[in-house]
Amino acid sequence: METLLLLQNINAISKKYELLNQKTGGYFNIFDIAKIATDEVRICRVLFQLLSPKGNHFQGNTYLKSFISNVLNIDMDEKELTSVRVFREYVIDKRRRIDLVIESSDRFIPIEVKIYAGDQEGQCFDYAQKAKNSKIYYLTLFGDNPTEYSAKGLTKDISGYDEVTVISFSVDILRWLECCLSQIETLRIASIREVIIQFMAVIRKLTNQIEGDEKMEIKEVLMSSSDNMRSAMAIQSSLDAAKASIIDKLFRTIESKVGIDKLYNEYDYEFDNSKKVVDFYSHKYSTFPGISYNYKSSVKKNTDIWVRIEIDDRIYIGYCCPVNGKAGNQPLSDMQIEEILRFEPWVENWWAYWELIPDDDENICPDFKGLNEPFISLFDDKYFEEFTTLCADKIKEYLNR
Numbered sequence: 001m002e003t004l005l006l007l008q009n010i011n012a013i014s015k016k017y018e019l020l021n022q023k024t025g026g027y028f029n030i031f032d033i034a035k036i037a038t039d040e041v042r043i044c045r046v047l048f049q050l051l052s053p054k055g056n057h058f059q060g061n062t063y064l065k066s067f068i069s070n071v072l073n074i075d076m077d078e079k080e081l082t083s084v085r086v087f088r089e090y091v092i093d094k095r096r097r098i099d100l101v102i103e104s105s106d107r108f109i110p111i112e113v114k115i116y117a118g119d120q121e122g123q124c125f126d127y128a129q130k131a132k133n134s135k136i137y138y139l140t141l142f143g144d145n146p147t148e149y150s151a152k153g154l155t156k157d158i159s160g161y162d163e164v165t166v167i168s169f170s171v172d173i174l175r176w177l178e179c180c181l182s183q184i185e186t187l188r189i190a191s192i193r194e195v196i197i198q199f200m201a202v203i204r205k206l207t208n209q210i211e212g213d214e215k216m217e218i219k220e221v222l223m224s225s226s227d228n229m230r231s232a233m234a235i236q237s238s239l240d241a242a243k244a245s246i247i248d249k250l251f252r253t254i255e256s257k258v259g260i261d262k263l264y265n266e267y268d269y270e271f272d273n274s275k276k277v278v279d280f281y282s283h284k285y286s287t288f289p290g291i292s293y294n295y296k297s298s299v300k301k302n303t304d305i306w307v308r309i310e311i312d313d314r315i316y317i318g319y320c321c322p323v324n325g326k327a328g329n330q331p332l333s334d335m336q337i338e339e340i341l342r343f344e345p346w347v348e349n350w351w352a353y354w355e356l357i358p359d360d361d362e363n364i365c366p367d368f369k370g371l372n373e374p375f376i377s378l379f380d381d382k383y384f385e386e387f388t389t390l391c392a393d394k395i396k397e398y399l400n401r
Contacts, residue, residue: 108132119150143168170207257392318354
């Protein structure tokens, strides 16, 4: 009973702030409206403009200096600071582009930004060869390490890789933006101030963080009695299990509605006692649970094409091309993909083409890590039924092309 009352109290607080945000324009966020919140390229443009001493903010190296000190934790003297240049999409060998580079008279600092995009083969290893008097900085939502696919060849230790420093939007970038916002000149200039405030809001949304007053009210409710705290701890201990259960239920329902034999292999959500589902919330990175169906066999030596639905942070459907039944580099050329699939290639690792469900729109796609409103809606029976039907129909559409 205490747990139910606690949930009701917290739900009332959440609804109050939801209404407040509606009335005060809290949801009118240009990053969301323009659909750039999870776009690495566009987010890097925002970071670049803030970091560059020649940025349109005309605040010189104020924000850059704070970033180097508070995010990179580098002690750079004023003389070196005056030599710093900032680059975006810095081209190196193999036609690779480093998202952000900070270069001074003494250092070359590569920064790779990942929100939802996957790693490329040898990406971090190649960047390490370019770094000078610096590590690679790997910026993700929660401070994840790069995959071995990207970092193979680097020195691995118990916490990650010696040549890589992980940084996060959830902590490091938010803390830096707060420092930027505290600058007197920033507070005076409305356009810069509001962009930074909206940038911070969208990062909190992406990393599932509650803002200021709402957070304080919930904290006060939790601290008001030992029963409330006991109930909160019980909820916390069961939360990941409940989230994993909805993933399992989702795939089982989709599989039933498709009604065609799937490929039972190591990439299937049920493989090894559903380990990919059970462990999904135990790590900051995804375990990629999914379902695969055979589409075309032997389109090239040892190469098949599968229709696959998969959860990373969001849920994807598309065509992937295993070689000998294994994921790896894309074995087909763009021309072959277009000829066989009649799709313009959207290649990433073994994927030849993919899109988000539903409607390839990240704003209405459930976010299984960020826990957005579409994800929460999956716990509503009516929405769950509609969503799983849509997913099953999409799989059938892909199989019947």
